[in-house]
Amino acid sequence: MRALDSFDRQILRILQRDSKTPQRTIADAVNLSAAAVQRRIAAMEQAGVIRANVALVDPDALALTVTAVVEVFLRDERTASIDRAKTLFRETPEVQQCYYTTGGTSFVLVIVTTDMRAYEGLTRRLFSDHEWVASFRTLVALDRVKSDTAVIVP
Structure with a gap:
């Protein structure tokens, strides 16, 4: 597992509320560029920190x-x-x-x-x-x- 910093943790909190949140919106919320957010999400997926993106069904x-x-x-x-x-x-x-x-x-x-x-x-x-x-x-x-x-x- 890769070490998570405060930016990664902020990104994860947002994604857990709604994994469809646009990366530009996440970037604005955590004060990073959209490209940086995209790289961080890809790295967390690659490392297994983010295991899946799923739909919660009622x-x-x-x-x-x-x-x-x-x-x-x-x-x-x-x-x-x-x-x-x-x-x-x-x-x-x-x-x-x-x-x-x-x-x-x-x-x-x-x-x-x-x-x-x-x-x-x-x-x-x-x-x-x-x-x-x-x-x-x-x-x-x-x-x-x-x-x-x-x-x-x-």
Whole structure:
């Protein structure tokens, strides 16, 4: 990773609010030339600081009305079990976020589905059908109070 200076950090804050912000507008905001901003953005993309430019879609627009936070408890913490779980969760589109954690819970997932019937079917495919999953606990979100994915740039 390349070292980020204050200009890079200012640019990242702006891009996280709206990645379509014109480079001229960013340049004016951070007191650099548009060319300098373009070079810095390209360098951050090349270094992997900026991993992707994505569109955040409203789940309701796609009828993804159920959001669940799920704690997954594996039977053991052997490498093979962890790797199987990571692969399965990574390849499942309904799993929006996946964290391998400590403290008794093996994984914490954020899952979206169209309805409870779809969620129940997904739990069978992700958890019940796999002997390496000991159990899981579901917390159903009543409201998405904050669900953006911006990282705090100090």
